Amino acid sequence: MNYFLIILGASLLIVFFFYLFIKAQGRKLKPSSIERFKKKFKARRRINEKYLEGYSNSLMLDPEKNIQIGIWDTEESLREKADIHRARLNKYGRSKMNGTILFLGTKGGVYKLTPKGNKKYV
Numbered sequence: 001m002n003y004f005l006i007i008l009g010a011s012l013l014i015v016f017f018f019y020l021f022i023k024a025q026g027r028k029l030k031p032s033s034i035e036r037f038k039k040k041f042k043a044r045r046r047i048n049e050k051y052l053e054g055y056s057n058s059l060m061l062d063p064e065k066n067i068q069i070g071i072w073d074t075e076e077s078l079r080e081k082a083d084i085h086r087a088r089l090n091k092y093g094r095s096k097m098n099g100t101i102l103f104l105g106t107k108g109g110v111y112k113l114t115p116k117g118n119k120k121y122v
Helices: 002-029 033-061 075-092
Strands: 094-097 100-104 110-113 119-121
16 A cells, blocks of 8 residues: 555656646746747837838939938938938939939039029029
8 A cells, every 4th residue: 555655646746747847847848928929029110110111222223213302301310301312312323312313423413404404403
């Protein structure tokens, strides 16, 4: 009888430790809700960054694409659009901004063409 109780107690103890081990493994594998939120937030932010990066690259490659600047733009986006505009002027000699094509003059000035064909420096 004593051996039976010892074996039963030992087996219950082993099952209990095995249960604790499995429970601890489950906690390590399953991320907390804060970690899941961080991962999801970083993923969305990275997707937005990639989209904006692709958009900026497409603007850099074509000086005929319009760069729209409005009052709703943040300071960071305004700086980026201005940098793209300046880079396009230097590379291609022209850039379209807010529906107007601006040209880079031979002496470095920036001008636009009037309907009569005259240069109007900005």
